[in-house]
Amino acid sequence: MNAAFDEFFMRMALREAEKAAADGEVPTGCVIVEEPDDPDAIPAMARILGRAHNQTEMLSDATAHAEMLALSSAFAARGNWRLTRTRLYVTKEPCPMCAGAIVLARIGTVVWGLDDPKRGGGTTFNIFGHPGINHHPAIVRGVLEEQCRDVIVSFFRRRREGGGIIQPGGNLNNYDGGQHGGDAD
Numbered sequence: 001m002n003a004a005f006d007e008f009f010m011r012m013a014l015r016e017a018e019k020a021a022a023d024g025e026v027p028t029g030c031v032i033v034e035e036p037d038d039p040d041a042i043p044a045m046a047r048i049l050g051r052a053h054n055q056t057e058m059l060s061d062a063t064a065h066a067e068m069l070a071l072s073s074a075f076a077a078r079g080n081w082r083l084t085r086t087r088l089y090v091t092k093e094p095c096p097m098c099a100g101a102i103v104l105a106r107i108g109t110v111v112w113g114l115d116d117p118k119r120g121g122g123t124t125f126n127i128f129g130h131p132g133i134n135h136h137p138a139i140v141r142g143v144l145e146e147q148c149r150d151v152i153v154s155f156f157r158r159r160r161e162g163g164g165i166i167q168p169g170g171n172l173n174n175y176d177g178g179q180h181g182g183d184a185d
């Protein structure tokens, strides 16, 4: 698909990330769309199968990452666990858990904004390109990378400066605990 198509849906994923930030969640957002047959299709021609943001804190669920929640919606929308001919947009590179789920779901193309050099499922763990795995989604990196970085950096900056949500029994000053850049998403 063309760059304008990918940027449109990455902006939608960014809006999801902003919802997460407003809830005090580490801000990542994800959108899954069916890929139109026409490579020059406009975004309005693509059916949205799922969109979600990180809800780890709200659901008290370590697996409630944006990608996992968007995948669940997409399975239900399609009535099928095979999400072939789809594109998954996520603001930050998927973690190994989400990368594994994306492979199982047969997502056609994974598009992300910001690399995660510490624990990225693609760049660090090579799950998408691993020779022992029988499905290799196409990868597009760096779409709206600056905006995707900004939403995370500004979230952690606000939280350090006292604008975040104080967790029960926690101290805002040490809650972040070196998570900057995302030990959770």
Ligand SMILES: [Zn+2]
Residues within 6 Å of the ligand: 065, 066, 067, 094, 095, 096, 097, 098, 099, 185
């Ligand atoms: Zn994840």
